Structures are given as structure tokens and as C-alpha cells.
Amino acid sequence: MNMETQPHQKRAFNLTQALATVTAFTMVAILFLLTGSLNKTPSEISATHPPMVFEISARNMTFSPNVLKVPASVAVKISFTNHDTMAHDLVAETGVKTPLLKTGESAILDLGVVSAPLKAWCSVAGHRQAGMEIQIIPEGDTLNSSPHTATPHHQNHSNETAWKIPGMQAFLQNPSNVYVDPVLPPVKVQTSGRPLTHRVTLTVTEKKIPIGADVMRPIWTFNGGPVGPTLRGKIGDKFIVTLKNAGSMAHSIDFHASFLAPDKPMRSIQPGEELVYEFTAQRAGIWLYHCSTTPMSMHIAAGMYGAVIVDPEDLTAVDYEYVMVQSEVYLPSEDSPVSVEKLQAVRPDLMAFNGVPYQYRVKPLEVTVGSRVRVWILAAGPNLGTSFHVVGSQFDSTWAEGRYLLKDGIDPVTGTHGNGSQTLALSAAQGGFVEFTLPESGSYAFVDHSMVRAEQGAVGLFHAK
Template sequence: MKKSISPFVFALFALACRSKDAGVPAAAPVVPMAQAPVTAPANVSHGEAHVGADTVPAPVSAVAPPRSTQHLQRIRLEISNATVPIGDGVQYAAWTFGGTVPGRFIRITVGDTLDFTLVNKAPMPHSMDFHAAEIAPSKYYVNVMPNDSIHYRFVPRVPGVFMYHCGTAPVAAHIANGMYGALIVDPVTPRPAARELVIVQSEFYMTPAVPGAPRALDWNHVLSLAPDFVVFNGQASQYATHPIVVKPNELVRMYVVNAGPNRFSSFHVVGGIFERVFVDGSQRSPLAGVQTVAVPVGGGSIFEIRLKEPGDYPFVTHAFADATKGAMGILRADARAK
């Protein structure tokens, strides 16, 4: 019977025989490849997660709030610690704006006034940074102590979809713990009618499971950019288990913010091509006919698409390790959509 030399033995042999004088690099020991799972978890290609029925709504609605009709909009957010579900039955000890991750979706029109009050009911300092505002951070994005508050106003000048987040150091920890949300700034002339959705991509970095306790932040994982979950609107794969139903050929407008704190989003709809993408929300020179557009950490873009025939269309970050960790959902094109 023929015997073969194992790759490892061969590598050791090669290592022993290398020439010291010639400077030939040593052959590296051959290490077996860690295998990716081969059982397909999804019932649709590119799914990366179980696809469920659309009869039960997702835990966090992706439906955009309606266009604002108020020229003065008062927004009050209360910071508190809260245990929140982040998917797969996992509970997480979060720092929140208003008890949820992400914080509520806010919508205002260019030229109107956002009258903002931040109340800190958490046991440590926090703050608020609105990317839609053009104001001095040294005046307004300052730390608010426990049981204190801050109040300020600004008038958004630039349309788009913008991140808001806590800016207290270390910022990566405050964002990784859940302190972010999306703010839509509408142009004065409304965009064309569409089915409008808000998607906030973000990451969770978790301590190991302990029975009876929520997971908490693993700072070393944050610094090594190795999230356990990458999610849309706070929960892994929630729009796969609860698909978002749209009509075939209707205009779907997705306001996408990437809160990070670390991972770029390569936003893509499988089976579709974006009709228009307003990069970072800019009204000028939208991209037309594009397949995938990066949403940088701290950025946002407005994606418009029509799904041409009935069926399930996954929306993902095409950085597929992150899709596997939960950053995927399903748009279900169905003529019976309301």
C-alpha cells in the first residue's frame, strides 16, 4: 500500500533542509484550513439567514416616519441604560437614546427648526452629535452629566439622511453600546412618492454568555474590529425572519445610515439595480444604475429601487462576513402588498 507523506511532515523536512547561505525563506508549516459551514442556512440564495413569513411584523419597524409638517419640531430624548434584544434570543446591556437601539428615527425639512432637549438618566456622562447640524461641537456636543440636561436648536440646511450619535469618549464604546440613530432631512420640494424605509447598520461586540445575564461590551473586540453581530435596525436578520413586503415595480426608497462603529457597508439588493443613489443624501448628481454603493461609517445614502417581478430580494452588506453576522434582510415583492 502506497504511503504518502503528510503535508506537515513535508513542511518540517523542507524547513530542516533550507539553505542558510542563500537566504531562501523557510517553508511555512501547512496548517489545515478552518472550514466554513457547508450546510446552507437559508431558503433563498444569498440569504445567510432563515427567511420567515411576512404575517408578523419585525420587532423594529423599518417604515420611515412621514414627512414633517411642523416648522418648529421639538425632540426630547432621554438617555438610559436598557437591556435590549439584538437577535437570536440574545439580550444586550445597552446605553440608549430613549430605551431603544437604534434611537428613534427623526424627520425634518430643510429650513425648519429642530428644538432639541437631551436628558441624561444614565449613571455616566453622555452627549449628542447631530451630523445634520452645522454648529460648534465645543458649545453643543458637550458631556451632559447624570441627571442633567442640555437644550439647543439648529436649522438643517442640507437634505439627506444623517447619523446622530453620542460623542462622549471613547466614542467607539458609546456607539458600540447602542447610542445612535438616523435623521432624515427632506428637501423643501418633496421627493417623488415612494415606499420609504429606514435602515441603520451597526455592530455589536459581546462578552461571552453568562446564564441569566445580558451580554455586554467587549472592548478588545471593538478595537480589533471583530463584531459578533452586524445588524439592521438593532437586531440580527430581523427582516429575513420578518420580510418587508413591497409591490413589484413600485418605487422603494431606502434611507441607509451606517452607524458602525467600525465596519463599512457595501449596500446591495440581490436581484436589483439601484435606479438612483443619492450619495450621503446629496441632491446633486445622484448615481444612476448602480449595483453596490459603500456607506462609510458615519455616513448615509438614499437608495431608490424597483423590484421588477414578484419574489424575495435579499438586501445585504456585500461584505458577506457581516451579512452572515446578521446584516441582511428580505424585500418581498408581492402584488398583494398594501
């Protein structure tokens, strides 16, 4: 988590804004008196008065002030200045908008005469839902109606996709051509045994991919896929990650595998910028990495997550090793890659291992009967955990969040032998692995045993021969 707060600056700023607003009103009142405007019709007033300019600024994902009371009969302009670290714009429901403004930039939004209450917001994905909305309320005589009888323009909040989410059969009959290989390459080691330095470039892009059943899913990515690449190393290894933002808005990265002050490496960078994030792996685990730009739930749900695996020192050799990063899919409304309404209600349309629902149900993983299989599991969320289960098998080794729960059937706490486990339970952002064999030839499903989640796509198959 990396969030910025500047409460003192914000308070001081609001006071300045309040004073500016009061001053503006006083000036208008004087203008009215001097020019005898009170005797004129509204159209005469708007024709004779220069537009009134109101100042609005953005800081910490907040517009200030967020309510503007404007005279109903005079043309209104908003002078918008962005003091935030992220880019913002201001779009009115009448359709007028400013360009996307970087830190320190200003632009004028020309609203004309505002005769009924009006809303304006930042159109960067997720920002309006995070609270970046202002109201412009006309006061006094209006051209068409009095403010007491004016009907506010209600926004249509139910702009969800109207179509029904296809079921599993549709995905199986019409699968995506996007496939993420879940096979985990072995950890790299130096012959000298000394720690390695891993140099990695992660480029952020924003695109659409087919996920099957004719569904196109907008995603924000690390390196173009529906899940970021899995990085793997040993304790003591150094990771030098260059993050490049080739997207259209601010993004960032937060490695849970790092142990450092988040301020600089986890900062948001603007389109076209890059940063270098260095860390040394200090503790074993399968650690989440994710974009931590506000609103974080949306950036993660849009696909900005992945895994760093740091091998425990006593990890044994296995025949097959896979990684499954589980996440929710909230199919979009009109103006963002993710349905914010469904996201906030934690009501996903689909679930996925490695970003594509049902992909290992479509293309099962082939293993040999009796061979030893390890599956690393990470619950990327952004909201839900998992209860990972392999139908027909039992785990004799399970490891989660820094320790073995069972190793070769032995309980490390009591030392008792012959134990087994049916699921590995992980909360959001937790990770671990399970080890097992498949006793005879057959098709063994692996699922999130929160069953609706399996039916929604957190399901795959092992084919044992």
C-alpha cells in the same frame, strides 16, 4: 467629534503631583530615621506606623500620577480626587473601591500593606481600557517577599464570553421580540410652507434587550430602543432637542445635522442632568447623531446612535420609504456592555440594521411588484461602512452625502441615460438613499455586500407580491 483637551493645565498639574510625591517620600525617610524603623521587622513597622497617604487625581480621563512607589511595610491609603468633568471611581484588584465620584469629590482608598505590585483602575465602562489605570509598586522589605522576586498579579485579559456566537439559523428559529419598524413616515410640512420647529426629548437609558437566539445584549439607548429614533425635517426646520440622562454615567449627543460650535451642546452631562440642543437644518442628507462621551467607540457601539433625515428639495414621491441604520455588535465581556477587545480589533460578532441582527430576515418587508421603493441608509459604525445591495434589483437613483450619483438612470455629470447601480457604498458615518423597483413577485434579499457582514446579520428581505 467632541473631545476636550487642556494640555497646559495638565502639565502644571503633573508637576504639582510630582513635587507632592517627592515631599511624601522625604517625609517618610525622615520618619524612618527618627523612629529607628530600619531595625524593626516589617510587621512591627506596619503596626507602629500610621498609614501613608498618597494623592491621586483624575483629569481628562487620566490618573495622575499613574505609578505609585510605596514602602512595602507600611499601610497605604490613596486619597483620590476627581477633577474631571466625568464621574470616576478607583477600584483596586484586591476588591477595595471608592464610591463613584463626581467632579470635585474625594474619597480614600485603603489598600493596607502592599506587599506585591498592585493595579487599580476606574471601573466606569470603557475607562480602564481608555488608560485609566494606576500601578502601586512596593519598594524595600515586604512582609512576604522582596520586590525583586514578587510576582505581579496579572490581570486576566481574556475575559470574553466563552460561548460561541450563534449562527443565522439560531436567530431565525428563535427570533427576538424586539422589532424596530423601518417604515419612514413622510416629512411633516406646514400648509403655509414655512419651516417647522420639531421638539424632541431623547432620554438616555442603560438596559438589556433580547436580540434573538437567547442572546441578551446590554445597550445604552436614546429612548430605550437598540437604535435612536429617526428625526425628519426639511431645510430651514428648527430642532429643539432635550437630552435627559437617566443612565448611570456621563452621556452626550452630537448631531451631524447641526452646524455650530460643539463645546456647549455636545458637552457630557451627568446622570440626572439634562441639556437643550437647538439647531436649524441647513443641508440635506441622512445625518448621524451619536453619544460623544469618551470612549466614543464604546458609547456608539453600545447603541447610542440614530439618524436625522433632512429631505433634499428635489426629493420625489415614492410608494414605500424605509430607513436602515447599520451598525456593528460587539458582544460583551464581563465589565462593559461591549467587548473592548473586539471593538478595538474591529471584530464584530454580529451586524444589524436598526440595532437587531436579522430582524428583517425574520419579518420581511412587504411591497407591491413594480412599486417604487426608497431606502435611506446610514452607516452608524462605529467603525465599518456598508456596501448596500438589493439582490435581483438594480438602483436607478442613488444619492449620497449631498448629491445624486444617479437620478432616474441619468448621470448628473455627463447627462447620459440608461445607467444603473448595484451598491451604495458608504464609509462610517456616511449616509444616502437608493431607489428601485422589484420587477416581479419574489423574495429579494437586501444586504451589506461585504458578505461576511450580511452573514453576521446585515441582511433582510423584501417580499414582492
